[in-house]
Amino acid sequence: MSSDLTTLSASAASAKVKSGEVDAHELFEQWRERSRLDDLNALSWSADSVPAEIHTGGPLGGVPLGVKDLFCTEGVPSQSGSKILEGYLPPYSATVVDALAAAGAPLLAKTHQDEFAMGSSNENCAFGAVINPWDRGRVPGGSSGGSAAAVAAGLVPWALGTDTGGSIRQPAALCGVVGLKPTYGSVSRYGMIAFASSLDQAGPITNSVADAALLYSQMTGRDVHDSTSVDHPDPVSEVPAADLTGVRIGVPTELSGEGIESGVLDAFNASLELAKSLGATVEPCHLPHAPHALSAYYLIAPAECSSNLARFDGVRYGLRVDPGEGLDAMYGATRSQGFGPEVRRRIMLGTYALSSGYYDAYYGRAQRVRTLISQDFDTAFESFDVIATPTSPCVAFELGSKTDDPLSMYLSDFCTVPMSLAGIPAISIPNGLSEGLPVGLQLVGPAFSENRILGIAASLEAAIGFDGSAARL
Amino acid sequence: MTEFEAVIGLEIHVQLATQTKMFCGCKPVFGEDPNTRTCPTCLGLPGALPVINEAAVDFGMRLGLALGCSLAERSIFHRKNYFYADSPKGYQISQYDEPLCSEGELAGVRINRVHLEDDAAKLVHTSETGRIHGAESSVVDFNRAGTPLAEIVTEPDLRSAAQAREWLQLLRTTVKALNISDVNMEEGSLRCDANISVRPVGQKELATKTELKNMNSFRFVEKGIEAEIERQRILLESGGTVVQETLHFDPRTGSLTALRSKEEAHDYRYFPDPDLLPVSVDSEMVERARAALPELPAARAVRYAETYGFEQELSERLGFEADLGDLFEAVLEIRGKASDPRLAATWVSGEVFSRVEQDAGSAIEASTLAELLELLEGERITTAAARQVLDRVLAEGGSPADIVASEGLEKVGGGDALAAAVEIAIAAHPEAAAKVTAGEHKALGSRRWWRGAQRNPCSPWRRVGFITWLNNPQRQRFHSQRRWSLC
Numbered sequence: 001m002s003s004d005l006t007t008l009s010a011s012a013a014s015a016k017v018k019s020g021e022v023d024a025h026e027l028f029e030q031w032r033e034r035s036r037l038d039d040l041n042a043l044s045w046s047a048d049s050v051p052a053e054i055h056t057g058g059p060l061g062g063v064p065l066g067v068k069d070l071f072c073t074e075g076v077p078s079q080s081g082s083k084i085l086e087g088y089l090p091p092y093s094a095t096v097v098d099a100l101a102a103a104g105a106p107l108l109a110k111t112h113q114d115e116f117a118m119g120s121s122n123e124n125c126a127f128g129a130v131i132n133p134w135d136r137g138r139v140p141g142g143s144s145g146g147s148a149a150a151v152a153a154g155l156v157p158w159a160l161g162t163d164t165g166g167s168i169r170q171p172a173a174l175c176g177v178v179g180l181k182p183t184y185g186s187v188s189r190y191g192m193i194a195f196a197s198s199l200d201q202a203g204p205i206t207n208s209v210a211d212a213a214l215l216y217s218q219m220t221g222r223d224v225h226d227s228t229s230v231d232h233p234d235p236v237s238e239v240p241a242a243d244l245t246g247v248r249i250g251v252p253t254e255l256s257g258e259g260i261e262s263g264v265l266d267a268f269n270a271s272l273e274l275a276k277s278l279g280a281t282v283e284p285c286h287l288p289h290a291p292h293a294l295s296a297y298y299l300i301a302p303a304e305c306s307s308n309l310a311r312f313d314g315v316r317y318g319l320r321v322d323p324g325e326g327l328d329a330m331y332g333a334t335r336s337q338g339f340g341p342e343v344r345r346r347i348m349l350g351t352y353a354l355s356s357g358y359y360d361a362y363y364g365r366a367q368r369v370r371t372l373i374s375q376d377f378d379t380a381f382e383s384f385d386v387i388a389t390p391t392s393p394c395v396a397f398e399l400g401s402k403t404d405d406p407l408s409m410y411l412s413d414f415c416t417v418p419m420s421l422a423g424i425p426a427i428s429i430p431n432g433l434s435e436g437l438p439v440g441l442q443l444v445g446p447a448f449s450e451n452r453i454l455g456i457a458a459s460l461e462a463a464i465g466f467d468g469s470a471a472r473l
Numbered sequence: 474m475t476e477f478e479a480v481i482g483l484e485i486h487v488q489l490a491t492q493t494k495m496f497c498g499c500k501p502v503f504g505e506d507p508n509t510r511t512c513p514t515c516l517g518l519p520g521a522l523p524v525i526n527e528a529a530v531d532f533g534m535r536l537g538l539a540l541g542c543s544l545a546e547r548s549i550f551h552r553k554n555y556f557y558a559d560s561p562k563g564y565q566i567s568q569y570d571e572p573l574c575s576e577g578e579l580a581g582v583r584i585n586r587v588h589l590e591d592d593a594a595k596l597v598h599t600s601e602t603g604r605i606h607g608a609e610s611s612v613v614d615f616n617r618a619g620t621p622l623a624e625i626v627t628e629p630d631l632r633s634a635a636q637a638r639e640w641l642q643l644l645r646t647t648v649k650a651l652n653i654s655d656v657n658m659e660e661g662s663l664r665c666d667a668n669i670s671v672r673p674v675g676q677k678e679l680a681t682k683t684e685l686k687n688m689n690s691f692r693f694v695e696k697g698i699e700a701e702i703e704r705q706r707i708l709l710e711s712g713g714t715v716v717q718e719t720l721h722f723d724p725r726t727g728s729l730t731a732l733r734s735k736e737e738a739h740d741y742r743y744f745p746d747p748d749l750l751p752v753s754v755d756s757e758m759v760e761r762a763r764a765a766l767p768e769l770p771a772a773r774a775v776r777y778a779e780t781y782g783f784e785q786e787l788s789e790r791l792g793f794e795a796d797l798g799d800l801f802e803a804v805l806e807i808r809g810k811a812s813d814p815r816l817a818a819t820w821v822s823g824e825v826f827s828r829v830e831q832d833a834g835s836a837i838e839a840s841t842l843a844e845l846l847e848l849l850e851g852e853r854i855t856t857a858a859a860r861q862v863l864d865r866v867l868a869e870g871g872s873p874a875d876i877v878a879s880e881g882l883e884k885v886g887g888g889d890a891l892a893a894a895v896e897i898a899i900a901a902h903p904e905a906a907a908k909v910t911a912g913e914h915k916a917l918g919s920r921r922w923w924r925g926a927q928r929n930p931c932s933p934w935r936r937v938g939f940i941t942w943l944n945n946p947q948r949q950r951f952h953s954q955r956r957w958s959l960c
């Protein structure tokens with residue numbers, strides 16, 4: 001009887017496969033069996049068998065991967081959490097999925113998400129809500145809730161998520177795992193079923209900062225199929241924990257006071273003290289336009305989604321509901337039955353924001369706010385190396401507690417949306433517990449500073465010493 | 474009674490003949506099996522993204538330069554959102570308020586803009602009429618989806634249907650010279666819509682206009698515009714008002730039907746496509762595009778008129794058909810300064826063109842035509858003989874001098890020499906000669922020739938034709954060439 005390889009971290013397993021100590025097929029098979037334990041509704045699909053070929057020679061050493069539903073995976077259901085794409089089998093795979101498979105992270109499972117990545121609780125999933133492994137009455141966060149819950153529960157060694165306004169970081173915080181939202185453009189979006197094109201970005205969800213760095217290192221690079229992708233000017237390889245001596249941490253007053261739960265705030269302040277004790281300086285800073293970020297986000301993201309989701313019309317793929325009364329009736333029936341209420345709400349909002357006569361007042365103005373927020377960060381980074389905030393204003397909330405109140409749900413992204421609008425990298429690491437539930441710490445840097453924030457995150461991770469084993473199934 | 478004048482502006486779509494589609498790597502080829510030239514991007518599959526085709530931008534720049542436009546250093550692709558089965562993404566990617574080219578002019582007609590966009594898929598309606606009304610079902614062929622289009626928008630500077638057609642033909646010739654499109658109206662690689670209004674002569678303000686859609690030949694453009702001008706004039710004269718609407722012209726019946734009125738117009742919800750970066754054009758790219766420009770048809774016609782004193786029609790025939798102009802210049806080049814340019818011009822634009830309208834310029838080598846004209850100008854053969862030689866050369870190739878020698882076409886003085894030649898030919902081909910003598914004039918292919926020969930049997934050139942015919946081993950071939958005997 002071989003040992004339980006699923007208790008190894010992804011980095012450690014990768015090293016052992018590369019050194020020949022562990023067989024990649026055996027590793028995959030053990031994870032495949034683990035993935036069958038899912039009783040959280042975290043996974044939408046998992047592999048039937050071990051792939052014939054695993055690229056063990058690649059930098060990722062054959063450690064299998066969980067992938068959010070919205071990444072196209074050839075021949076494997078890719079539904080973006082929506083009934084309109086139920087059972088949809090794409091004829092091609094997303095660039096990043098292919099790249100990770102080639103680097104030695106074969107596809108193990110697909111993970112549930114909020115429909116089209118719209119949500120902060122994973123309750124907007126057409127295939128049922130995902131459950132938080134820390135407390136089965138609570139949400140895992142969203143929209144990459146399936147990936148975060150699966151990593152926390154040990155159903156997959158590591159996973160891909162996507163972040164549009166906080167969809168990697170917030171569920172990572174609520175599930176007690178690490179989530180990195182990279183610089184916009186550093187990872188190809190080709191094959192990611194789009195929500196809001198100018199904001200969507202793929203990133204790793206892992207058990208440790210080292211795992212996040214390892215996975216991210218193989219995700220970056222210019223893709224000829226994505227015009228908005230670029231080569232990373234400072235590619236991530238191995239990220240050693242940074243020496244915090246003299247590191248200047250800025251704490252934006254706008255994102256670290258009002259509206260943040262006291263337990264979350266206590267954990268946040270404790271970690272700032274810890275950073276100081278390691279030699280960092282911690283001072284308040286200002287992001288004066290950050291409080292407007294949510295308003296701008298809820299115009300830009302719906303506007304883009306109203307256009308991105310127009311292709312789901314029942315003509316070429318996915319659900320078709322045809323009452324037999326012509327094309328318009330087919331569109332109407334297909335889309336009103338195929339999309340859930342939150343998606344329909346955002347399509348309506350975005351359609352309105354772009355309509356003639358309102359464009360300047362809504363979409364145009366939101367884009368100007370976005371520029372101002374970006375400038376706020378530029379100014380702050382003149383004085384600070386990194387900015388720290390709580391990731392989520394609250395810990396995981398009870399299932400159903402916010403579903404009737406979209407506005408309070410939207411506030412979940414209060415601390416994460418400004419970075420998405422600015423396109424800059426941000427990582428959430430576990431920051432202890434509040435009332436037995438995980439809390440997240442967010443570290444933010446300038447564009448392409450992944451090496452810096454991963455290094456600082458690794459030091460704080462070690463100092464915080466979070467133990468997530470309670471969530472393991 | 475009030476005099477009215479028409480005010481016409483055109484919107485022209487030109488399919489660009491690039492190797493790949495506007496935003497993906499598919500080859501835009503026509504006449505293939507449906508849905509064989511597609512990929513995730515041009516099918517609008519989930520997750521697929523567009524990438525701008527640089528060649529299409531280059532073609533667009535050439536077009537802009539040829540139309541005297543200024544090129545924007547930075548232009549933007551917007552999404553034009555609308556739902557229809559021919560729109561796989563639910564939006565068209567098109568340039569909106571920041572187009573690639575703006576403010577140009579061609580032959581006195583101002584160009585408002587030239588911008589790039591992607592073509593829609595092709596809907597095939599399975600009904601009796603092929604029109605969507607009454608169609609039982611529709612199928613979609615995505616081969617056309619994503620084909621690069623350049624849209625050219627003119628200012629309302631045209632004043633008549635005939636002028637619109639002539640100008641459109643010049644535009645077609647100009648685009649053809651750029652070698653960026655097939656510009657074939659029947660096949661849809663050139664499409665024209667017209668904005669038409671009618672106002673009292675002397676009125677400065679533009680009247681309410683209507684839009685006439687998709688007229689698929691130059692003739693229909695003229696007929697359609699004419700019909701719409703007439704409709705508006707009658708309406709105005711009877712005290713009615715023109716309603717802003719989109720109309721479809723049916724060339725079979727000459728009728729105009731409304732497609733949709735302004736009230737039902739789409740709100741396209743334009744916004745910059747977040748999947749694409751702005752197109753930036755630097756001076757190097759502009760210079761490269763400029764260097765790739767050929768001499769434009771209008772300029773070439775002017776040059777011929779000025780250099781050789783040709784009349785307008787001849788200048789334009791040679792200037793507007795690039796291959797004819799090229800052949801003309803090559804022949805002139807070979808024959809040198811001493812030769813007669815008009816002879817070369819009329820032979821290229823007349824004799825050669827009338828025989829092979831398609832690709833006339835490449836039907837004959839310049840050196841061959843030069844050799845023939847040398848014989849003609851040197852008075853070694855007659856015009857009629859030269860025409861025969863041209864027929865032979867076009868049909869079978871070969872050298873004009875050799876054909877003249879082998880067929881005995883060299884000018885002869887008549888009299889004994891010719892009579893002897895006829896006797897020899899008749900002796901060599903007794904059966905054919907007997908047929909002709911028996912009055913089977915059809916054997917010679919042309920009734921006119923035979924009648925002419927009968928009226929004046931002594932005309933040496935008719936006899937030469939007779940001899941040539943008798944000596945020709947492939948007489949059938951001559952039957953089909955109607956111009957053979959026009960002497």
Ligand SMILES: [Zn+2]
Pocket residue numbers: 494497498499510511512513514515516619
């Ligand atoms: Zn394609």
